Amino acid sequence: MMKRRFAAMAAAGAAAALVLTGCAGGGGGDNGDQPWTVAEDVTIEGSATFEAMQSAGQIVIGVKEDQPGLGYLDAATGERTGFDVDIARWMAAELGFGEDQIEFKAIPSANREQELVNGNIDMYVGTYSITDSRKEQIDFAGPYAITGQGLLVAADNDSINGPDDLAGTNVCSATGSTPIQNIRENYPEAKIQEFDTYSQCVAKIEDGSADAVTTDALILLGYAAQSPDTLKTVGDTFSEEIYGIGVPKGDDAFRDFLNTALEEGGETWTAIWDANLGETGVEGEQPAVDRY
Template identity: 60%
Template sequence: MRFKKAFAAAGLVAAAALALTGCNSGSPAAPEGGDTTAPAETSTPWTVAEGFTLEGSPTFDKIEERGKVVIGVKEDQPGLGYYDNVTKERTGFDVDIARWIAASIGLDEDKIQYKAIASANREQAIVNGDVDYYVGTYSINDKRKQEIDFAGPYFITGQGLLVRSDDTDYQKLEDLNGKTVCSATGSTPIQNIKENFTEIKPQEFDLYSACVENLVNGQVDAVTTDQAILIGYAAQQPEELKVTSGPVFTEEQYGVGLAKGDDAFRAHINDLFTEGGDIWQQIFDQNLGESGIKVDQPKVDAY
């Protein structure tokens, strides 16, 4: 799978549409019964499975005993994983992917507990059993796979740059030598900066939103993370911020993080993604479809 149209080409007008779309993502309520792979002509394209069982999955056994699922998420990424403190609504592509998985094992919204986990703490939260699975712009890589397993990928993007609207439209990371670039602690982009672009001054915070605040205030020169995330931030402050038009610097494959060795649960999620292409497309369209991004659903890596 590859992008058919570059993220940056979408522009800020398309990004504004993304923010509005993200606010209209799948409703928390899901209809009862039915096949979880069958699309429905509603704002919630999945249905909640009935009588579901999953042999050989310690994670599912724990969920079943508890009577609810605990999902790790992000809360500060518009269009992907966002929590509105005023409306108390949780929206975004990643959040709806997480809901779809929960519905596939028989759990509606009232049986979901969300936990916001910072990027640097994701593996430990999964290893400790603090969350049953994690869905939140979580890039699959070999280092992380030493501690946890991944289902997916369910989405592919790449590292880009967010800058102030009146600043240089940087085309590559080397253009920022001597400048300060901010990203989330423990994220793939900040590691890329530290390891491969040593003339750039890295700045880290737990949340991307803190990086964006420092960018607006002039304390950093750019924010770097996946372009899918940056477009959402640019949409919130289009007069202040822009996503640079240069090409993406990496390929990031988003996966669902889960306990290492739970092959049954990982296989179930991979099967859900493989068989549920129509649902995946509706989730994408409702959250990111109007952003100008054109993508195909990636094939899962059933390792």
């Protein structure tokens, strides 16, 4: 299991600023220092997903692009960086696809299952929590990381220090996310705001129309690191979020291939974690794969 030090999230967020706003991104792009190599002559017997990718000559991967340190697109440079993005690049390389054969697609949280069901993406790698309800529509490889739900507030907000302080406040999260479901079910006195992306929620904190953003602690650390003068994370985590790679349901051969790549790539996983999240104050240890 991944060792987590989320009790001091605010301090970790400040410590993370240099990494998440400056040098996050690990081995992404074509900079030549990635800790993986593109495999050759890959075969996956009985995988319709892999056959379709081979025919197309590319792999289409759903990602987030507004989460610093995890999945982020720099609008000025066009560079994608982050732990999730590099996990996606690594899995693509294991499948035999280099950077120039990857098409990244930004998919809102609420649309992830449908994009996989419709065949619009081959897999999804972007803070995608494994849940039983999602397994009804898709499958998951992994997990490849574990975190927990946290809270982000304005830097001068001293009234919210944990989920028990949310009654009567405006709490924002992404539509279709597990964190917003947790708030709705377990903290019903909070006033819920929902948007397609977490960055929209962060904007609501900054303009004063929301009191807190809730999602996974690793995501919130990135936002706090980007704006340490105006935002902070507070309190301990109050759930467990297990990140998996979303894949089409029933393609067991494809899922097994990704699981094996994760299991055999411990050094690569560690290098990706250290490059992207090593300075956040959260110590990463790769979780065991669940071959359900």
